[in-house]
Amino acid sequence: MSTFETGRKAEAAAAAFLQRNDCTIIDQNWRTLRCEIDIIAKRQNVIYFCEVKYRVSDRQGSGLDYITPKKLNQMRFAAETWVHSNKWKGDYQLCAIEVSGPHFRITRVVKDLF
DSSP states (O other): OOHHHHHHHHHHHHHHHHHHTTOEEEEEEEEOSSOEEEEEEEETTEEEEEEEEEESOSTTOOGGGGOOHHHHHHHHHHHHHHHHHTTOOSEEEEEEEEEETTTTEEEEEEEOOO
8 A cells, every 4th residue: 555545544534533523524635835734624613623643553653743843833834824715713723633553543632732
């Protein structure tokens, strides 16, 4: 399986997890020329901008370990770009979802990364 296919499967697992937890998926792989967001979901009038991190195992660290300050700034920029372009006036949060293993299991979810 290519890394592209693996990424898509991890994102699909994360989206299914969000839906099971009363979220509506607004968009997946939202992109502009300058930024991207893996999953945009909505729950109780809050928009969640989700970064999905997949690792086969934790031998080289958690997937969430790879959300560096630089990545966090990129996520914030992408969220603010979406909020502005969609004229969203409500609350929003950055979140990260870690997916692991050959069965694409959700291992951690972190909300409100601001």
